[in-house]
Amino acid sequence: MDKLYEGNTFYGTVKVGERGQIVIPKKTREYYGINAGDSLMVYSDNDKIFKIVKEDLVRSIAIKMLETVDTKD
Numbered sequence: 001m002d003k004l005y006e007g008n009t010f011y012g013t014v015k016v017g018e019r020g021q022i023v024i025p026k027k028t029r030e031y032y033g034i035n036a037g038d039s040l041m042v043y044s045d046n047d048k049i050f051k052i053v054k055e056d057l058v059r060s061i062a063i064k065m066l067e068t069v070d071t072k073d
Contacts, residue, residue, distance in 0.1 A: 024052075 012025040024034060032054065034040070039055035 011028040011031075014022040014025065016022055028034070034054065041053050041055050041058055042050055043053070044050040
């Protein structure tokens with residue numbers, strides 16, 4: 001893993017296959033605990049960069065947010 005600049009890490013490059021698939025580099029999978037069968041979400045908050053996030057992380061954040069809202073009533 002190489003640091004590009006503060007807060008960003010370069011893991012390598014990938015090629016898009018004919019079916020639109022990519023292989024996530026091994027170092028990335030190990031660092032983020034991504035395993036075969038995991039569900040990932042792909043999203044973008046602008047028109048230039050997209051992000052991949054483990055679905056279970058998003059689910060746990062959403063649950064914590066909802067729990068916080070429920071306790072404020």
